[in-house]
Amino acid sequence: MAYSEKLIxxxxxxxxxxxxxxxxxxxxxxLVGAPACGDVMKLQIKVTPEGIIEDAKFKTFxxxxxxxxxxxxxxxxKGKSLDEAGSIKNSQIAEELALPPVKVHCSILxxxxxxxxxxxxxxxxxxADAAE
Amino acid sequence: MxxxxxxxxxxxxxxxxxxxxxxxxxxxxxxxxxxxxxPTDPRVVEAMLPYFxxxxxxxxxxxxxxxxxxxxxxxxxxxQVAKIIGASAKEIIFTSGATESNNLALKGVMKFYGKKKxxxxxxxxxxxxxxxxxxxxxxxxxxxxxxxxxxxxxxDLEELKAAITDETALVSVMGVNNEIGVIxxxxxxxxxxxxxxxxxxTDCAQAVGKIDLDVExxxxxxxxxxxxxxxxxxxxxxxxxxxxPRVRVIAQITGGGQERGMRSGTLPTxxxxxxxxxxxxLSNEMAEENAxxxxxxxxxxxxxxxxxxxxxxxxxxEARVCGNLxxxxxxxxxxxxxxxIKNIAVSSGxxxxxxxxxxxxxxxxxxxxxxLAHTSLRIGLGRFTTxxxxxxxxxxxxxxxxxxxxxxxxxxxxxxxxDIKSIEWAEH
Numbered sequence: 001m002a003y004s005e006k007l008i009x010x011x012x013x014x015x016x017x018x019x020x021x022x023x024x025x026x027x028x029x030x031l032v033g034a035p036a037c038g039d040v041m042k043l044q045i046k047v048t049p050e051g052i053i054e055d056a057k058f059k060t061f062x063x064x065x066x067x068x069x070x071x072x073x074x075x076x077x078k079g080k081s082l083d084e085a086g087s088i089k090n091s092q093i094a095e096e097l098a099l100p101p102v103k104v105h106c107s108i109l110x111x112x113x114x115x116x117x118x119x120x121x122x123x124x125x126x127x128a129d130a131a132e
Numbered sequence: 133m134x135x136x137x138x139x140x141x142x143x144x145x146x147x148x149x150x151x152x153x154x155x156x157x158x159x160x161x162x163x164x165x166x167x168x169x170x171p172t173d174p175r176v177v178e179a180m181l182p183y184f185x186x187x188x189x190x191x192x193x194x195x196x197x198x199x200x201x202x203x204x205x206x207x208x209x210x211x212q213v214a215k216i217i218g219a220s221a222k223e224i225i226f227t228s229g230a231t232e233s234n235n236l237a238l239k240g241v242m243k244f245y246g247k248k249k250x251x252x253x254x255x256x257x258x259x260x261x262x263x264x265x266x267x268x269x270x271x272x273x274x275x276x277x278x279x280x281x282x283x284x285x286x287x288d289l290e291e292l293k294a295a296i297t298d299e300t301a302l303v304s305v306m307g308v309n310n311e312i313g314v315i316x317x318x319x320x321x322x323x324x325x326x327x328x329x330x331x332x333x334t335d336c337a338q339a340v341g342k343i344d345l346d347v348e349x350x351x352x353x354x355x356x357x358x359x360x361x362x363x364x365x366x367x368x369x370x371x372x373x374x375x376x377p378r379v380r381v382i383a384q385i386t387g388g389g390q391e392r393g394m395r396s397g398t399l400p401t402x403x404x405x406x407x408x409x410x411x412x413x414l415s416n417e418m419a420e421e422n423a424x425x426x427x428x429x430x431x432x433x434x435x436x437x438x439x440x441x442x443x444x445x446x447x448x449x450e451a452r453v454c455g456n457l458x459x460x461x462x463x464x465x466x467x468x469x470x471x472x473i474k475n476i477a478v479s480s481g482x483x484x485x486x487x488x489x490x491x492x493x494x495x496x497x498x499x500x501x502x503x504l505a506h507t508s509l510r511i512g513l514g515r516f517t518t519x520x521x522x523x524x525x526x527x528x529x530x531x532x533x534x535x536x537x538x539x540x541x542x543x544x545x546x547x548x549x550x551d552i553k554s555i556e557w558a559e560h
Binding site: 004010011014017019032033034036037038039040041042049059060061062063064066067114 | 197349463464468469482491501502503506538539540541542543544551557558
Protein backbone atom coordinates (compact mmCIF):
# COMPACT_ATOMS: atom_id res chain seq x y z
CA MET A 1 0.00 0.00 0.00
CA ALA A 2 1.41 3.36 -0.95
CA TYR A 3 1.09 5.95 1.78
CA SER A 4 1.45 9.71 1.49
CA GLU A 5 4.64 11.43 2.59
CA LYS A 6 2.79 13.25 5.36
CA LEU A 7 1.47 9.99 6.74
CA ILE A 8 4.89 8.38 6.68
CA UNK A 9 6.42 11.44 8.33
CA UNK A 10 3.89 11.28 11.19
CA UNK A 11 4.47 7.54 11.52
CA UNK A 12 8.25 7.82 11.53
CA UNK A 13 8.43 10.99 13.61
CA UNK A 14 5.26 10.96 15.66
CA UNK A 15 4.51 14.20 17.50
CA UNK A 16 3.46 14.34 21.14
CA UNK A 17 3.90 10.72 22.11
CA UNK A 18 3.48 10.31 25.83
CA UNK A 19 1.21 10.28 28.82
CA UNK A 20 -0.08 12.77 31.36
CA UNK A 21 -1.39 12.09 34.85
CA UNK A 22 -4.98 11.18 34.19
CA UNK A 23 -5.95 12.05 37.76
CA UNK A 24 -5.00 15.68 37.35
CA UNK A 25 -8.07 17.94 37.10
CA UNK A 26 -6.74 19.84 34.10
CA UNK A 27 -6.23 16.64 32.09
CA UNK A 28 -8.89 14.98 29.96
CA UNK A 29 -8.30 11.41 28.75
CA UNK A 30 -9.94 9.60 25.86
CA LEU A 31 -9.37 5.86 25.33
CA VAL A 32 -11.07 4.47 22.25
CA GLY A 33 -10.90 1.39 20.04
CA ALA A 34 -10.37 -2.22 21.09
CA PRO A 35 -7.34 -4.52 21.07
CA ALA A 36 -9.34 -7.23 19.30
CA CYS A 37 -10.00 -4.82 16.43
CA GLY A 38 -6.32 -4.05 16.11
CA ASP A 39 -6.40 -0.44 17.22
CA VAL A 40 -6.53 1.40 20.53
CA MET A 41 -5.94 5.15 20.87
CA LYS A 42 -5.28 7.01 24.07
CA LEU A 43 -5.44 10.78 23.68
CA GLN A 44 -4.91 13.23 26.52
CA ILE A 45 -5.34 16.99 26.66
CA LYS A 46 -4.22 19.51 29.23
CA VAL A 47 -6.63 22.41 29.46
CA THR A 48 -6.02 25.92 30.88
CA PRO A 49 -8.56 27.50 33.22
CA GLU A 50 -9.61 29.60 30.21
CA GLY A 51 -10.62 26.43 28.35
CA ILE A 52 -7.72 26.35 25.91
CA ILE A 53 -5.87 23.11 25.15
CA GLU A 54 -2.25 23.87 26.03
CA ASP A 55 -0.84 20.41 25.53
CA ALA A 56 -1.85 17.08 24.00
CA LYS A 57 -0.29 13.63 24.18
CA PHE A 58 -1.13 10.29 22.62
CA LYS A 59 -0.31 6.62 22.68
CA THR A 60 -1.65 4.36 19.95
CA PHE A 61 -1.67 0.63 19.30
CA UNK A 62 -2.56 0.25 15.66
CA UNK A 63 -1.42 0.43 12.09
CA UNK A 64 0.69 3.23 10.64
CA UNK A 65 -2.42 5.18 9.65
CA UNK A 66 -3.79 5.04 13.20
CA UNK A 67 -0.48 6.27 14.62
CA UNK A 68 -0.27 9.06 12.04
CA UNK A 69 -3.90 10.10 12.61
CA UNK A 70 -3.38 10.40 16.35
CA UNK A 71 -0.09 12.25 15.93
CA UNK A 72 -1.73 14.73 13.55
CA UNK A 73 -4.72 15.43 15.77
CA UNK A 74 -2.51 16.17 18.79
CA UNK A 75 -0.79 18.82 16.67
CA UNK A 76 -4.07 20.29 15.52
CA UNK A 77 -5.78 20.58 18.91
CA LYS A 78 -2.96 22.40 20.66
CA GLY A 79 -3.91 26.03 21.22
CA LYS A 80 -7.54 25.42 20.32
CA SER A 81 -10.56 25.89 22.55
CA LEU A 82 -12.50 22.79 23.54
CA ASP A 83 -15.30 23.67 21.12
CA GLU A 84 -12.86 24.20 18.24
CA ALA A 85 -11.06 20.93 18.99
CA GLY A 86 -14.35 19.09 19.30
CA SER A 87 -15.44 20.22 15.88
CA ILE A 88 -12.51 18.60 14.02
CA LYS A 89 -13.95 16.12 11.56
CA ASN A 90 -12.42 12.80 10.63
CA SER A 91 -12.68 13.74 6.98
CA GLN A 92 -10.18 16.58 7.56
CA ILE A 93 -7.68 14.10 8.99
CA ALA A 94 -8.31 11.59 6.22
CA GLU A 95 -7.77 14.31 3.64
CA GLU A 96 -4.62 15.74 5.22
CA LEU A 97 -2.98 12.29 5.40
CA ALA A 98 -4.50 11.04 2.12
CA LEU A 99 -5.75 7.92 3.88
CA PRO A 100 -6.73 5.09 1.57
CA PRO A 101 -10.43 4.09 1.90
CA VAL A 102 -9.73 1.01 4.08
CA LYS A 103 -7.92 3.25 6.56
CA VAL A 104 -10.60 5.91 6.99
CA HIS A 105 -11.68 4.22 10.23
CA CYS A 106 -8.35 5.32 11.71
CA SER A 107 -9.35 8.95 11.28
CA ILE A 108 -12.77 8.23 12.80
CA LEU A 109 -10.98 6.77 15.79
CA UNK A 110 -8.91 9.96 16.16
CA UNK A 111 -12.06 12.08 16.08
CA UNK A 112 -13.67 9.80 18.67
CA UNK A 113 -10.55 10.04 20.82
CA UNK A 114 -10.46 13.84 21.00
CA UNK A 115 -14.21 13.94 21.67
CA UNK A 116 -13.79 11.39 24.47
CA UNK A 117 -10.91 13.39 25.98
CA UNK A 118 -12.91 16.62 25.90
CA UNK A 119 -15.93 14.97 27.47
CA UNK A 120 -13.75 13.42 30.19
CA UNK A 121 -12.31 16.84 31.00
CA UNK A 122 -15.75 18.43 31.11
CA UNK A 123 -17.29 15.79 33.34
CA UNK A 124 -14.31 16.01 35.70
CA UNK A 125 -14.61 19.77 35.97
CA UNK A 126 -18.38 19.96 35.96
CA UNK A 127 -18.49 21.93 32.73
CA ALA A 128 -21.94 21.75 31.14
CA ASP A 129 -21.79 20.34 27.65
CA ALA A 130 -24.30 22.00 25.36
CA ALA A 131 -23.85 19.38 22.72
CA GLU A 132 -24.77 16.44 24.96
CA MET B 133 35.17 22.46 -27.69
CA UNK B 134 36.78 21.55 -24.42
CA UNK B 135 34.69 24.09 -22.49
CA UNK B 136 31.52 22.62 -23.92
CA UNK B 137 32.58 19.14 -22.98
CA UNK B 138 33.42 20.26 -19.49
CA UNK B 139 29.98 21.76 -19.10
CA UNK B 140 28.42 18.50 -20.18
CA UNK B 141 30.52 16.20 -18.05
CA UNK B 142 30.34 18.13 -14.78
CA UNK B 143 26.65 17.75 -14.02
CA UNK B 144 26.80 14.15 -15.25
CA UNK B 145 29.46 13.36 -12.70
CA UNK B 146 27.45 14.98 -9.96
CA UNK B 147 24.42 12.92 -10.83
CA UNK B 148 26.37 9.71 -10.78
CA UNK B 149 27.99 10.59 -7.45
CA UNK B 150 24.57 11.31 -6.04
CA UNK B 151 23.24 8.02 -7.33
CA UNK B 152 26.18 6.23 -5.77
CA UNK B 153 25.54 7.81 -2.37
CA UNK B 154 21.85 6.99 -2.61
CA UNK B 155 22.68 3.35 -3.19
CA UNK B 156 24.96 3.30 -0.22
CA UNK B 157 22.29 4.81 2.00
CA UNK B 158 19.63 2.44 0.80
CA UNK B 159 20.22 -0.82 2.63
CA UNK B 160 19.78 -3.95 0.61
CA UNK B 161 16.38 -5.44 1.35
CA UNK B 162 16.41 -8.75 3.21
CA UNK B 163 14.04 -11.44 2.00
CA UNK B 164 12.51 -13.46 4.84
CA UNK B 165 9.25 -14.52 3.25
CA UNK B 166 10.19 -17.94 1.86
CA UNK B 167 6.70 -19.32 2.56
CA UNK B 168 5.25 -16.79 0.12
CA UNK B 169 7.64 -17.75 -2.63
CA UNK B 170 11.27 -18.64 -3.21
CA PRO B 171 13.76 -17.33 -5.73
CA THR B 172 14.36 -19.78 -8.54
CA ASP B 173 17.65 -21.56 -7.93
CA PRO B 174 20.20 -20.50 -10.61
CA ARG B 175 20.85 -24.19 -11.35
CA VAL B 176 17.14 -24.59 -12.07
CA VAL B 177 17.14 -21.61 -14.41
CA GLU B 178 20.16 -23.02 -16.20
CA ALA B 179 18.43 -26.35 -16.71
CA MET B 180 15.32 -24.62 -18.06
CA LEU B 181 16.91 -22.24 -20.54
CA PRO B 182 17.51 -24.61 -23.50
CA TYR B 183 13.84 -25.57 -23.47
CA PHE B 184 12.79 -22.02 -24.28
CA UNK B 185 14.94 -21.76 -27.38
CA UNK B 186 16.64 -24.64 -29.21
CA UNK B 187 14.67 -27.42 -27.48
CA UNK B 188 11.30 -25.75 -27.87
CA UNK B 189 9.33 -28.70 -29.19
CA UNK B 190 5.84 -29.67 -28.14
CA UNK B 191 6.21 -32.76 -25.95
CA UNK B 192 2.99 -34.09 -27.49
CA UNK B 193 4.36 -33.99 -31.05
CA UNK B 194 4.84 -37.67 -31.75
CA UNK B 195 6.33 -37.61 -35.19
CA UNK B 196 9.52 -35.57 -35.07
CA UNK B 197 12.66 -35.14 -33.03
CA UNK B 198 11.64 -31.77 -31.61
CA UNK B 199 8.70 -33.42 -29.90
CA UNK B 200 10.70 -36.45 -28.74
CA UNK B 201 13.39 -34.25 -27.22
CA UNK B 202 10.80 -32.29 -25.24
CA UNK B 203 8.96 -35.46 -24.25
CA UNK B 204 12.16 -37.02 -22.94
CA UNK B 205 12.83 -33.95 -20.81
CA UNK B 206 9.30 -34.04 -19.41
CA UNK B 207 9.59 -37.70 -18.51
CA UNK B 208 12.94 -37.20 -16.77
CA UNK B 209 11.35 -34.42 -14.73
CA UNK B 210 8.35 -36.61 -13.94
CA UNK B 211 10.74 -39.17 -12.49
CA GLN B 212 12.58 -36.52 -10.46
CA VAL B 213 9.32 -35.27 -8.94
CA ALA B 214 8.13 -38.84 -8.23
CA LYS B 215 11.42 -39.75 -6.56
CA ILE B 216 11.25 -37.06 -3.90
CA ILE B 217 7.90 -38.38 -2.61
CA GLY B 218 8.49 -42.10 -3.16
CA ALA B 219 6.01 -42.37 -6.02
CA SER B 220 6.35 -43.81 -9.50
CA ALA B 221 6.64 -41.45 -12.45
CA LYS B 222 3.31 -42.56 -13.90
CA GLU B 223 1.54 -41.23 -10.83
CA ILE B 224 2.61 -37.62 -11.40
CA ILE B 225 0.26 -35.19 -13.20
CA PHE B 226 1.65 -31.77 -14.06
CA THR B 227 -0.55 -28.76 -13.28
CA SER B 228 -0.13 -25.00 -13.12
CA GLY B 229 0.58 -25.09 -9.40
CA ALA B 230 -0.66 -26.28 -6.03
CA THR B 231 -3.88 -24.28 -6.30
CA GLU B 232 -4.86 -26.18 -9.42
CA SER B 233 -3.68 -29.47 -7.91
CA ASN B 234 -5.83 -28.90 -4.83
CA ASN B 235 -8.83 -27.99 -6.99
CA LEU B 236 -8.33 -31.11 -9.08
CA ALA B 237 -7.88 -33.37 -6.07
CA LEU B 238 -10.92 -32.17 -4.16
CA LYS B 239 -13.35 -31.52 -7.00
CA GLY B 240 -12.02 -34.35 -9.15
CA VAL B 241 -12.33 -37.03 -6.47
CA MET B 242 -15.63 -35.80 -5.04
CA LYS B 243 -17.23 -35.57 -8.45
CA PHE B 244 -16.12 -39.09 -9.36
CA TYR B 245 -17.12 -40.82 -6.13
CA GLY B 246 -19.68 -38.31 -4.85
CA LYS B 247 -22.85 -40.11 -5.88
CA LYS B 248 -22.22 -42.87 -3.34
CA LYS B 249 -19.88 -41.01 -1.05
CA UNK B 250 -20.71 -37.30 -0.96
CA UNK B 251 -18.73 -36.52 2.21
CA UNK B 252 -15.40 -34.67 2.35
CA UNK B 253 -13.33 -34.01 5.48
CA UNK B 254 -10.83 -31.17 5.65
CA UNK B 255 -9.37 -28.78 8.24
CA UNK B 256 -10.12 -25.15 9.11
CA UNK B 257 -6.46 -24.13 8.76
CA UNK B 258 -6.06 -25.37 5.18
CA UNK B 259 -4.93 -23.02 2.43
CA UNK B 260 -7.68 -20.84 0.95
CA UNK B 261 -7.70 -22.86 -2.28
CA UNK B 262 -8.64 -26.04 -0.42
CA UNK B 263 -11.24 -24.28 1.71
CA UNK B 264 -12.72 -22.51 -1.29
CA UNK B 265 -12.87 -25.73 -3.32
CA UNK B 266 -14.68 -27.31 -0.35
CA UNK B 267 -17.12 -24.37 -0.22
CA UNK B 268 -17.88 -24.78 -3.90
CA UNK B 269 -18.52 -28.47 -3.40
CA UNK B 270 -20.84 -27.63 -0.50
CA UNK B 271 -22.79 -25.30 -2.75
CA UNK B 272 -23.20 -28.17 -5.17
CA UNK B 273 -24.70 -30.34 -2.45
CA UNK B 274 -21.68 -32.25 -1.14
CA UNK B 275 -21.22 -32.56 2.61
CA UNK B 276 -18.05 -31.14 4.15
CA UNK B 277 -16.69 -31.52 7.68
CA UNK B 278 -14.12 -28.94 8.75
CA UNK B 279 -11.96 -30.32 11.54
CA UNK B 280 -10.69 -27.83 14.10
CA UNK B 281 -7.12 -27.80 15.37
CA UNK B 282 -5.60 -27.92 18.82
CA UNK B 283 -3.85 -24.82 20.16
CA UNK B 284 -0.57 -26.08 18.70
CA UNK B 285 -2.13 -26.10 15.22
CA UNK B 286 -2.33 -29.90 14.85
CA UNK B 287 -5.49 -31.89 14.26
CA ASP B 288 -6.89 -34.31 16.81
CA LEU B 289 -6.68 -37.80 15.31
CA GLU B 290 -9.60 -39.03 17.42
CA GLU B 291 -11.71 -36.22 16.01
CA LEU B 292 -10.73 -37.31 12.51
CA LYS B 293 -11.65 -40.94 13.24
CA ALA B 294 -15.01 -39.85 14.60
CA ALA B 295 -15.72 -37.68 11.56
CA ILE B 296 -15.25 -40.48 9.00
CA THR B 297 -18.54 -42.10 7.95
CA ASP B 298 -19.56 -44.66 5.32
CA GLU B 299 -20.28 -41.71 3.06
CA THR B 300 -16.77 -40.21 3.31
CA ALA B 301 -14.86 -40.29 0.04
CA LEU B 302 -11.88 -38.08 0.84
CA VAL B 303 -9.87 -36.63 3.69
CA SER B 304 -7.75 -33.61 2.81
CA VAL B 305 -5.17 -32.47 5.36
CA MET B 306 -2.20 -30.26 4.51
CA GLY B 307 1.31 -31.52 5.26
CA VAL B 308 2.73 -28.22 6.50
CA ASN B 309 0.78 -25.07 7.26
CA ASN B 310 1.78 -22.04 5.22
CA GLU B 311 1.38 -19.55 8.06
CA ILE B 312 2.60 -21.33 11.15
CA GLY B 313 4.72 -24.11 9.63
CA VAL B 314 3.31 -26.92 11.77
CA ILE B 315 3.65 -30.47 10.44
CA UNK B 316 0.50 -32.60 10.56
CA UNK B 317 0.92 -36.29 11.46
CA UNK B 318 0.60 -37.52 7.87
CA UNK B 319 1.56 -41.13 8.54
CA UNK B 320 -1.05 -41.49 11.30
CA UNK B 321 -3.71 -39.81 9.15
CA UNK B 322 -2.82 -42.06 6.21
CA UNK B 323 -3.14 -45.18 8.35
CA UNK B 324 -6.58 -44.11 9.58
CA UNK B 325 -7.78 -43.35 6.06
CA UNK B 326 -6.48 -46.60 4.61
CA UNK B 327 -8.07 -48.62 7.37
CA UNK B 328 -11.43 -46.90 6.75
CA UNK B 329 -11.01 -47.15 2.95
CA UNK B 330 -11.14 -43.40 2.48
CA UNK B 331 -8.82 -41.56 0.09
CA UNK B 332 -6.23 -39.29 1.66
CA UNK B 333 -5.19 -36.10 -0.11
CA THR B 334 -2.52 -33.82 1.29
CA ASP B 335 -1.54 -30.35 0.15
CA CYS B 336 2.24 -30.53 0.40
CA ALA B 337 3.08 -27.19 -1.23
CA GLN B 338 4.90 -26.18 1.97
CA ALA B 339 6.04 -29.67 2.94
CA VAL B 340 8.03 -30.86 -0.07
CA GLY B 341 11.72 -30.34 0.58
CA LYS B 342 11.09 -29.52 4.24
CA ILE B 343 10.09 -32.94 5.60
CA ASP B 344 10.62 -36.51 4.42
CA LEU B 345 7.66 -37.63 2.36
CA ASP B 346 6.89 -41.16 1.23
CA VAL B 347 3.49 -41.80 -0.31
CA GLU B 348 3.79 -45.55 0.34
CA UNK B 349 4.86 -45.35 3.95
CA UNK B 350 2.33 -42.60 4.67
CA UNK B 351 -0.54 -44.13 2.68
CA UNK B 352 -1.08 -40.95 0.75
CA UNK B 353 -3.43 -41.23 -2.26
CA UNK B 354 -3.14 -37.73 -3.68
CA UNK B 355 -0.53 -35.05 -3.03
CA UNK B 356 -0.29 -31.47 -4.29
CA UNK B 357 3.12 -30.04 -5.10
CA UNK B 358 4.17 -26.50 -5.99
CA UNK B 359 7.18 -25.39 -8.03
CA UNK B 360 7.81 -21.91 -6.71
CA UNK B 361 7.89 -22.93 -3.03
CA UNK B 362 10.88 -25.20 -3.66
CA UNK B 363 13.17 -22.89 -5.67
CA UNK B 364 11.50 -23.86 -8.93
CA UNK B 365 9.62 -21.57 -11.30
CA UNK B 366 6.15 -20.13 -10.74
CA UNK B 367 3.27 -21.49 -12.80
CA UNK B 368 4.08 -25.16 -12.40
CA UNK B 369 3.01 -27.78 -9.92
CA UNK B 370 2.04 -31.41 -9.77
CA UNK B 371 -0.55 -33.73 -8.38
CA UNK B 372 0.37 -37.23 -7.31
CA UNK B 373 -2.54 -39.57 -8.07
CA UNK B 374 -2.13 -43.12 -6.75
CA UNK B 375 -2.46 -45.99 -9.25
CA UNK B 376 -2.68 -48.94 -6.82
CA PRO B 377 -5.29 -48.86 -5.39
CA ARG B 378 -6.36 -46.64 -8.21
CA VAL B 379 -7.73 -43.18 -7.51
CA ARG B 380 -10.03 -41.73 -10.17
CA VAL B 381 -10.58 -38.01 -10.70
CA ILE B 382 -12.87 -36.09 -13.00
CA ALA B 383 -10.75 -33.68 -15.04
CA GLN B 384 -11.34 -30.01 -14.24
CA ILE B 385 -9.63 -28.83 -17.43
CA THR B 386 -10.67 -30.74 -20.52
CA GLY B 387 -9.31 -30.73 -24.06
CA GLY B 388 -6.65 -32.82 -25.77
CA GLY B 389 -6.62 -35.43 -23.01
CA GLN B 390 -3.01 -34.91 -21.92
CA GLU B 391 -1.80 -36.27 -18.58
CA ARG B 392 -3.84 -39.44 -18.95
CA GLY B 393 -6.98 -37.42 -19.42
CA MET B 394 -6.75 -35.83 -16.01
CA ARG B 395 -5.39 -32.47 -17.13
CA SER B 396 -5.54 -31.25 -20.70
CA GLY B 397 -3.28 -28.58 -22.12
CA THR B 398 0.17 -28.54 -23.72
CA LEU B 399 2.79 -29.27 -21.10
CA PRO B 400 5.10 -26.29 -20.42
CA THR B 401 8.38 -28.11 -20.98
CA UNK B 402 10.75 -25.46 -19.54
CA UNK B 403 8.68 -25.12 -16.36
CA UNK B 404 8.46 -28.88 -15.96
CA UNK B 405 12.22 -29.25 -16.45
CA UNK B 406 12.61 -26.56 -13.76
CA UNK B 407 10.32 -28.36 -11.31
CA UNK B 408 12.19 -31.60 -11.95
CA UNK B 409 15.55 -29.96 -11.39
CA UNK B 410 14.30 -28.30 -8.20
CA UNK B 411 13.23 -31.72 -6.88
CA UNK B 412 16.51 -33.25 -7.97
CA UNK B 413 18.47 -30.62 -6.02
CA LEU B 414 16.32 -31.30 -2.95
CA SER B 415 16.91 -35.04 -3.26
CA ASN B 416 20.62 -34.37 -2.88
CA GLU B 417 20.72 -31.40 -0.54
CA MET B 418 17.59 -31.45 1.57
CA ALA B 419 19.04 -33.02 4.71
CA GLU B 420 21.98 -30.65 4.86
CA GLU B 421 19.90 -27.60 4.00
CA ASN B 422 17.29 -28.33 6.63
CA ALA B 423 19.90 -28.92 9.32
CA UNK B 424 21.39 -25.51 8.56
CA UNK B 425 17.98 -23.79 8.57
CA UNK B 426 16.87 -25.46 11.80
CA UNK B 427 19.97 -24.12 13.51
CA UNK B 428 19.41 -20.64 12.10
CA UNK B 429 15.74 -20.67 13.07
CA UNK B 430 16.46 -21.72 16.66
CA UNK B 431 19.19 -19.11 16.88
CA UNK B 432 16.80 -16.42 15.64
CA UNK B 433 14.06 -17.36 18.08
CA UNK B 434 16.55 -17.44 20.95
CA UNK B 435 17.76 -13.95 20.04
CA UNK B 436 14.20 -12.61 20.02
CA UNK B 437 13.51 -14.21 23.39
CA UNK B 438 16.75 -12.81 24.83
CA UNK B 439 15.93 -9.27 23.92
CA UNK B 440 12.14 -9.00 24.19
CA UNK B 441 9.51 -9.96 26.74
CA UNK B 442 5.94 -10.86 25.86
CA UNK B 443 6.56 -12.60 22.57
CA UNK B 444 4.75 -15.77 21.63
CA UNK B 445 5.56 -18.44 19.06
CA UNK B 446 2.41 -19.43 17.19
CA UNK B 447 2.09 -23.11 16.35
CA UNK B 448 3.88 -26.10 17.78
CA UNK B 449 7.57 -25.56 18.50
CA GLU B 450 8.59 -29.19 17.86
CA ALA B 451 6.31 -30.32 14.98
CA ARG B 452 7.43 -27.41 12.87
CA VAL B 453 9.37 -26.98 9.63
CA CYS B 454 12.84 -25.53 9.75
CA GLY B 455 12.14 -22.34 7.81
CA ASN B 456 9.17 -20.95 9.70
CA LEU B 457 8.86 -18.62 12.65
CA UNK B 458 5.47 -17.12 13.40
CA UNK B 459 5.78 -14.81 16.35
CA UNK B 460 3.33 -12.48 18.08
CA UNK B 461 4.97 -9.37 19.47
CA UNK B 462 2.33 -8.42 22.04
CA UNK B 463 1.13 -4.81 22.22
CA UNK B 464 2.49 -3.91 18.76
CA UNK B 465 0.20 -4.03 15.75
CA UNK B 466 1.64 -6.03 12.87
CA UNK B 467 1.20 -3.60 10.02
CA UNK B 468 2.83 -0.74 11.90
CA UNK B 469 5.71 -3.10 12.61
CA UNK B 470 6.02 -3.94 8.91
CA UNK B 471 6.09 -0.22 8.09
CA UNK B 472 8.98 0.27 10.47
CA ILE B 473 11.10 -2.53 9.03
CA LYS B 474 10.45 -1.82 5.40
CA ASN B 475 13.83 -3.18 4.33
CA ILE B 476 12.92 -6.59 5.66
CA ALA B 477 10.41 -8.63 3.69
CA VAL B 478 8.23 -10.60 6.09
CA SER B 479 4.48 -10.97 6.33
CA SER B 480 1.96 -10.35 9.08
CA GLY B 481 -1.22 -11.99 10.33
CA UNK B 482 -2.55 -8.56 11.19
CA UNK B 483 -5.93 -7.55 9.84
CA UNK B 484 -4.54 -4.32 8.50
CA UNK B 485 -2.39 -6.12 5.97
CA UNK B 486 -5.33 -8.02 4.54
CA UNK B 487 -8.09 -6.73 2.33
CA UNK B 488 -10.74 -8.28 4.57
CA UNK B 489 -9.65 -6.40 7.73
CA UNK B 490 -9.89 -9.73 9.56
CA UNK B 491 -6.88 -11.11 11.39
CA UNK B 492 -5.45 -14.43 10.20
CA UNK B 493 -8.04 -17.24 10.23
CA UNK B 494 -5.26 -19.72 10.93
CA UNK B 495 -4.18 -17.97 14.12
CA UNK B 496 -7.80 -17.57 15.18
CA UNK B 497 -8.34 -21.31 14.64
CA UNK B 498 -5.49 -22.01 17.07
CA UNK B 499 -7.34 -19.96 19.64
CA UNK B 500 -4.80 -17.13 19.52
CA UNK B 501 -6.51 -14.06 21.01
CA UNK B 502 -7.53 -11.55 18.39
CA UNK B 503 -5.33 -8.89 19.97
CA LEU B 504 -2.33 -11.20 19.65
CA ALA B 505 -3.26 -12.25 16.12
CA HIS B 506 -2.95 -8.58 15.16
CA THR B 507 0.63 -8.54 16.41
CA SER B 508 2.05 -11.51 14.52
CA LEU B 509 4.88 -11.68 12.01
CA ARG B 510 5.75 -14.66 9.84
CA ILE B 511 9.47 -14.89 9.30
CA GLY B 512 10.40 -17.34 6.56
CA LEU B 513 13.97 -18.61 6.21
CA GLY B 514 15.26 -20.37 3.14
CA ARG B 515 18.13 -21.57 1.00
CA PHE B 516 19.79 -18.19 0.54
CA THR B 517 19.23 -16.81 4.05
CA THR B 518 22.41 -15.95 5.93
CA UNK B 519 23.11 -15.53 9.62
CA UNK B 520 24.14 -11.92 8.96
CA UNK B 521 20.75 -11.21 7.40
CA UNK B 522 18.99 -12.71 10.39
CA UNK B 523 21.11 -10.67 12.79
CA UNK B 524 20.18 -7.49 10.92
CA UNK B 525 16.52 -8.51 10.84
CA UNK B 526 16.35 -9.41 14.53
CA UNK B 527 17.97 -6.09 15.50
CA UNK B 528 15.63 -4.11 13.24
CA UNK B 529 12.51 -5.93 14.42
CA UNK B 530 13.43 -5.64 18.10
CA UNK B 531 14.23 -1.94 17.78
CA UNK B 532 10.92 -1.38 16.01
CA UNK B 533 9.01 -3.38 18.62
CA UNK B 534 10.63 -1.36 21.40
CA UNK B 535 9.83 1.94 19.69
CA UNK B 536 6.22 0.97 18.99
CA UNK B 537 5.70 -0.41 22.49
CA UNK B 538 6.78 2.97 23.89
CA UNK B 539 3.97 4.35 21.76
CA UNK B 540 1.42 1.67 22.70
CA UNK B 541 -1.23 2.37 25.33
CA UNK B 542 -1.61 -1.40 25.81
CA UNK B 543 2.06 -1.81 26.66
CA UNK B 544 1.75 1.08 29.13
CA UNK B 545 -1.24 -0.60 30.79
CA UNK B 546 0.58 -3.91 30.95
CA UNK B 547 3.55 -2.21 32.64
CA UNK B 548 1.15 -0.63 35.16
CA UNK B 549 -0.28 -4.07 35.85
CA UNK B 550 -3.67 -3.36 34.30
CA ASP B 551 -5.31 -6.44 32.78
CA ILE B 552 -6.32 -5.47 29.27
CA LYS B 553 -9.09 -8.06 29.33
CA SER B 554 -10.67 -6.36 32.37
CA ILE B 555 -11.41 -3.21 30.37
CA GLU B 556 -14.73 -2.91 28.61
CA TRP B 557 -13.63 -1.99 25.11
CA ALA B 558 -16.09 -0.51 22.69
CA GLU B 559 -15.87 -2.80 19.65
CA HIS B 560 -16.01 -0.84 16.46
